[in-house]
Amino acid sequence: MDEHHIIEISCEHVIQEISNYIDGEITPELRSRIEEHIRGCRHCAAVLDGTTNTLRLIADGRAFDGLFDLPPGFSERLRQRLATHPESA
Amino acid sequence: MGLSHDDCMRTTATTPNQREADLIARIKAGERDLFYELIQPYQRTVYAAAFSVLGNASDAEDAAQEAFLKALTHLGQFRAEAKFSTWLVQITLNEARLRIRKDRKGLYSSIDEGGQDDDGEYFPIDYADWRDIPSETLQRKELKEALQRALASLKPIYREVLVLRDIEHLSISETATALDITEASVKTRLLRARLMMRDALAPGFDGSWSVGSPTYKKVRPF
Numbered sequence: 001m002d003e004h005h006i007i008e009i010s011c012e013h014v015i016q017e018i019s020n021y022i023d024g025e026i027t028p029e030l031r032s033r034i035e036e037h038i039r040g041c042r043h044c045a046a047v048l049d050g051t052t053n054t055l056r057l058i059a060d061g062r063a064f065d066g067l068f069d070l071p072p073g074f075s076e077r078l079r080q081r082l083a084t085h086p087e088s089a
Numbered sequence: 090m091g092l093s094h095d096d097c098m099r100t101t102a103t104t105p106n107q108r109e110a111d112l113i114a115r116i117k118a119g120e121r122d123l124f125y126e127l128i129q130p131y132q133r134t135v136y137a138a139a140f141s142v143l144g145n146a147s148d149a150e151d152a153a154q155e156a157f158l159k160a161l162t163h164l165g166q167f168r169a170e171a172k173f174s175t176w177l178v179q180i181t182l183n184e185a186r187l188r189i190r191k192d193r194k195g196l197y198s199s200i201d202e203g204g205q206d207d208d209g210e211y212f213p214i215d216y217a218d219w220r221d222i223p224s225e226t227l228q229r230k231e232l233k234e235a236l237q238r239a240l241a242s243l244k245p246i247y248r249e250v251l252v253l254r255d256i257e258h259l260s261i262s263e264t265a266t267a268l269d270i271t272e273a274s275v276k277t278r279l280l281r282a283r284l285m286m287r288d289a290l291a292p293g294f295d296g297s298w299s300v301g302s303p304t305y306k307k308v309r310p311f
Contacts, residue, residue, distance in 0.1 A: 015212060019280035025261070047213045047287070054287040057236060058255050064240075065233040068137040068256060071146050075132060078154055079125055085158050 009033050014044045018051055109173055117165055124161050131174050134257045138178045138267070141252035142185035142245055152188055156181035171266045175259070178267040182249065211281050214288045232290075239289035247282035254279055 014037050020026045021034055038045045057063045103111070112127045128135075135156060140149035160180050167176055240248060253259045253267060254275070261279075265272045 012210070012212070015284070016210070016280065019283050020276060022283075023261070023279075025276065047284070050213075050287045050291045051283050054283060054290055055255060057232075057290070058251070058286065059258075063233060063236050064256075065237075067237060067240075068133065068140060068252075070132055070136055071150055074136065074150060074153075075129075077150075078132070078157060081154055081158060082125055082161065085161060 009037055011037075011041060011044055014038070014041070015047060018044075018048055021048070022052060022055065110169070113164065113167065113169075113173065121161070124164075127173070128157055128160065128177065131177050134174060134259075135177055135181045137252055137257050138181045138249070139185045141249045142182060142189065144241060144248075148188065149185070152185040153181060156184045159184065172263065175263045175266050178253065178259070178263075179269070182267060211284055213284045214291070235290055239286050242289060243282055243285060247278055247285065250275055250278040251282040251286065255283070 014034050017026055017030065017034060021031065026034070038048060109127065112123055116123050116127060132153075136149055136153045139152040139156065140146070143149050143152060156177065160177055163180075167173065171179075240251070243251065249268060250264060253264045254261070259267065261272050261275050265275045268275070270278075
């Protein structure tokens with residue numbers, strides 16, 4: 001038997017591990033099995049590429065158009081509240 | 090009152106973690122006016138955590154500010170078993186959830202149901218592969234709106250983990266601590282959240298957001 005033989009895994013198994021694969025949270029052996037599967041499976045390859053692209057978008061500060069930026073005046077209002085908070089004596 | 094010149098000279102020679110621990114010790118000892126310096130780097134993360142639960146800027150600001158006040162009140166209970174920033178996020182998530190339970194009981198029942206749906210399988214939709222994303226595409230109004238819609242469409246348990254992990258870049262361990270769930274649950278929810286975001290965005294990338302076919306293609310060969 002070929003010592004480099006890689007045991008095949010299902011699409012379902014690959015999809016369940018896609019996120020861990022992207023984060024590097026899997027063993028080298030499972031990584032090899034996933035990569036072997038993806039080379040021959042357009043569906044899983046599309047899911048991997050699409051999910052990776054999604055994460056690129058999410059991580060790009062421009063994509064959410066300031067949705068998570070602090071509202072104007074947030075810090076000043078916070079400082080004022082802290083200054084008058086009883087625990088700030 | 091802020092840090093004195095001597096304090097700054099002393100603290101710049103220490104690591105950020107040591108400087109933070111020093112600040113916490115001084116605040117606990119009575120120098121409460123140093124609290125803003127302690128929390129200043131974490132304002133955005135705390136606000137984002139509140140937003141991930143509440144979904145709008147006004148409520149998120151209220152919850153975030155209240156969380157900072159509670160953190161000041163309860164700083165004496167912080168034992169450095171987790172990072173200070175993670176402890177802050179924990180307080181914020183609790184505060185945000187408390188507001189939902191008080192103000193919108195019934196509308197967000199999934200929050201109270203904890204890990205519901207965690208174990209259910211989710212299989213992504215068969216969209217054709219994406220092309221590379223051109224830089225100018227990121228500026229497209231439709232894309233930004235689609236991203237925000239996709240994020241808003243997630244159930245809170247998925248939106249929270251996505252915001253903490255993929256937008257605020259907490260580690261899996263920190264995310265688990267902040268949400269008071271296991272690392273395995275973080276990974277499960279993150280998988281679901283990422284796939285749902287991908288499914289919400291994928292049609293545009295094969296159609297209206299890029300040059301090419303106006304419709305997306307099925308690629309699954311069976």
